[in-house]
Amino acid sequence: MSISMSYSKTGKERSNSSPWSELEEPIMIKLLYVNYLKNFQFELEFSDGTQGVFDLAEYLNNHHGPLLEPLRDEKYARRCFIDAGALCWPNGLELAPARLHEPRYPGFIE
Numbered sequence: 001m002s003i004s005m006s007y008s009k010t011g012k013e014r015s016n017s018s019p020w021s022e023l024e025e026p027i028m029i030k031l032l033y034v035n036y037l038k039n040f041q042f043e044l045e046f047s048d049g050t051q052g053v054f055d056l057a058e059y060l061n062n063h064h065g066p067l068l069e070p071l072r073d074e075k076y077a078r079r080c081f082i083d084a085g086a087l088c089w090p091n092g093l094e095l096a097p098a099r100l101h102e103p104r105y106p107g108f109i110e
Contacts (some may be wrong), residue, residue: 054100
């Protein structure tokens with residue numbers, strides 16, 4: 001018994017007459033690399049090649065909440081990891097890479 005599958009393209013081609021046609025496609029930014037430096041600072045590298053230092057202490061001065069409290073302990077803060085391109089910690093906290101990538105995001109040092 002043989003099963004054949006057929007695939008066809010769905011949707012429409014991009015129209016040049018739409019006001020949206022002049023907009024660029026959004027770029028999905030992902031975090032590729034994180035390295036703890038010292039004093040709550042992390043070296044970051046993003047999928048577009050951007051590199052910088054994230055100062056978690058500065059971030060914690062501007063943000064509060066139950067998921068952030070454990071990060072005030074340096075040993076816990078160092079337990080960060082990357083999951084699906086986001087900066088994460090074992091308690092479930094995720095910092096979105098697109099937000100970390102913003103030039104004026106609290107804590108990001110270019």
